[in-house]
Amino acid sequence: MKYIVVHAGRRDDYQVALALAENDSLKYLVTDFYVPFDSILFGVILRSMPDFVLSKLSKRYKKGLSSRFTVISFLSIFFEFLLVLTKNVKYSTLKDKALGDKARKLSIKYNVPILSMNTYAKYAFEQNPINPKVLFQFHPHTTFVKNLLEDEMKINPLSKISILQEYEFSVSEGVLSNLSQEIYLADHIICASSVTAKSLKAEGINEETIKVIPYGVELSKFKYKCRELFIKDSVFKIVFVGSLNQRKGITYLLNAIKTIPNIELNIIGRGIFDENLIRDSGIKINIYKNIPHSEMISLLHESHCFVLPSLIEGFGQVILEAMSTGIPVIASENTIASDIVVDGRNGFLVPIRNSQVIKEKIQYLIHNPKKINEIGKAGFITSQKLSWDTFRMNLISHLQSIS
Numbered sequence: 001m002k003y004i005v006v007h008a009g010r011r012d013d014y015q016v017a018l019a020l021a022e023n024d025s026l027k028y029l030v031t032d033f034y035v036p037f038d039s040i041l042f043g044v045i046l047r048s049m050p051d052f053v054l055s056k057l058s059k060r061y062k063k064g065l066s067s068r069f070t071v072i073s074f075l076s077i078f079f080e081f082l083l084v085l086t087k088n089v090k091y092s093t094l095k096d097k098a099l100g101d102k103a104r105k106l107s108i109k110y111n112v113p114i115l116s117m118n119t120y121a122k123y124a125f126e127q128n129p130i131n132p133k134v135l136f137q138f139h140p141h142t143t144f145v146k147n148l149l150e151d152e153m154k155i156n157p158l159s160k161i162s163i164l165q166e167y168e169f170s171v172s173e174g175v176l177s178n179l180s181q182e183i184y185l186a187d188h189i190i191c192a193s194s195v196t197a198k199s200l201k202a203e204g205i206n207e208e209t210i211k212v213i214p215y216g217v218e219l220s221k222f223k224y225k226c227r228e229l230f231i232k233d234s235v236f237k238i239v240f241v242g243s244l245n246q247r248k249g250i251t252y253l254l255n256a257i258k259t260i261p262n263i264e265l266n267i268i269g270r271g272i273f274d275e276n277l278i279r280d281s282g283i284k285i286n287i288y289k290n291i292p293h294s295e296m297i298s299l300l301h302e303s304h305c306f307v308l309p310s311l312i313e314g315f316g317q318v319i320l321e322a323m324s325t326g327i328p329v330i331a332s333e334n335t336i337a338s339d340i341v342v343d344g345r346n347g348f349l350v351p352i353r354n355s356q357v358i359k360e361k362i363q364y365l366i367h368n369p370k371k372i373n374e375i376g377k378a379g380f381i382t383s384q385k386l387s388w389d390t391f392r393m394n395l396i397s398h399l400q401s402i403s
Contacts, residue, residue: 001403002027003134004110006103006124007117008076008095009033012215014062016115016136019392021065025399027112029069030103032076032095035060036067073102093175100124115399122178125185132402135186137196139314142168142179144199148312152246155353159246162274166247188402190395192315193336211398214339215315216388221293222324224380225301230369237264238362239303239327241296241318242310243271244278244287249309249332249352254281256309256358260366266299300325304372305365310335311352320386323347323379328372330361340386346378 004027005017020026035057036042046057061067075098083091100116100123107114107130115134116124125133139145146168153160163169168176183189183200189210191197197210230236238257242248244267257263258281265285267278278285288299300306306322307330316335323329323340329347331337341347348361365372 001025001399002112003115003399004028004030004103004107004112005115005117006030006099006120008080008099008120010059010062011117012138013218013388014065015216015388015391016117016395017069018062018065019395020115020399021069022392023396025396026069027110028071028103028106029065030071030073030099030106032073032080032099033060034067034070034072037061038067071102071106073098076102089171089175093171093178096120097123104128118182119179121182121185125182132187133185134399134402135182135189137183137189137191137200137314140196140199140312141183141203142176144202145312146176149247152311152353156246156251158251158277161276162243162245162272163247165245165272165274190398193313194339195312195334195336196314212339213391213394213398214336214386215317215320216386216391217317217320217324217383218388219324219384222297222300222321222383224324224326224377226326226373227301227304227376230304230366230372232366232369233262235262235264236260236305236362236366237266237303239266239268239299239306239322240308241268241300241306241322242308243273244269245272245274246277247311249311250277252309252353252355253307253358254278254283255355257362258283260359260362263362266303268296268299297325300327303327305330305362307358307362308332308335309350309352309358320383324383326373326376326380328365328375329379330358340382341379344375346375346382348375 002025003020017026017029037046076095079091079095079098096119100120103114103124107128113130113132114124118137121135149163153163183205190213192215194212197212200210201207265283268288270290300322306327308319309332313335319329319331319335319337330350332350332352334352337349341349343349350357
């Protein structure tokens with residue numbers, strides 16, 4: 001059975017569409033932009049462009065995923081232009097609708113079912129008689145997320161600035177209502193973590209229709225390195241990778257380490273960046289914004305542990321990437337860590353909003369320095385079992401089982 005995949009951007013590095021293409025099961029990828037490097041004519045022209053242009057364009061192409069499978073929604077490009085021009089999020093919704101509508105029309109025309117990423121599925125599935133309708137829910141359900149973040153603003157008023165910038169608070173109730181309906185239109189739902197599955201079950205979705213298939217990591221880009229033995233009373237280096245916002249639980253990390261001596265925190269930031277959350281922390285903090293990949297890898301290799309105390313993640317790709325480099329990870333239960341981390345063996349699991357437990361895990365590594373490499377190596381071995389090849393194989397196996 002062939003599928004039409006729909007999503008904007010380079011969602012999950014095009015791995016879903018690539019899996020289907022490799023299995024001769026992809027009819028089309030409906031998207032907003034894809035660069036035809038595999039075209040004889042356009043490929044020559046594109047490769048003659050300056051390196052800085054080429055590096056950006058290359059992110060919108062995936063080796064093994066031929067451009068002949070892609071269908072571009074030019075209406076979605078128009079709405080993306082208006083979004084950039086006006087910063088009005090209504091154009092983001094119209095872009096999603098344009099992509100979903102395009103996929104639905106192709107589905108009906110060719111009698112081919114749709115595998116839709118969430119945000120496009122309502123438009124792709126409604127008034128579409130072609131089954132099965134497969135939803136890839138890459139984020140936890142919006143109601144689940146919004147309730148959790150609303151609680152956080154009450155608990156921690158300082159978090160309000162960054163939380164109100166989150167998607168769930170930047171769009172209208174009508175848009176959230178549309179998103180909420182997607183899960184009820186799908187025959188089958190795939191998600192990347194148990195925490196996402198939990199959010200769907202909370203909305204009444206039968207767990208028999210949900211399949212958890214964890215993402216993978218590109219091991220060649222996140223190479224393993226054994227760390228030099230940490231010497232007691234020297235500086236213990238912690239690394240945090242992600243948006244500097246309260247969704248990532250940053251204040252709980254700061255509260256955990258503020259009374260531990262000789263601590264250095266390296267924050268590798270991208271996306272939302274609310275420096276109010278770290279102001280007056282009294283902790284030595286080094287901030288790195290939008291740094292090259294090689295520099296991020298160096299910081300991971302030089303640090304003694306990685307901490308991501310997120311309130312909620314659909315997966316938490318940086319956890320798996322950090323594990324691949326051999327650094328011990330400390331991550332909250334509301335991430336992929338709850339699926340792949342065995343506490344104290346290949347990493348550490350902590351409850352959300354619990355600075356004390358985070359502190360205890362860090363102190364354990366400080367007082368047991370040999371465990372840094374021991375647990376880091378175990379985490380690396382875990383990451384090897386979760387390659388993108390494995391993800392694609394598991395995805396195809398599941399799709400074949402529901403055909």
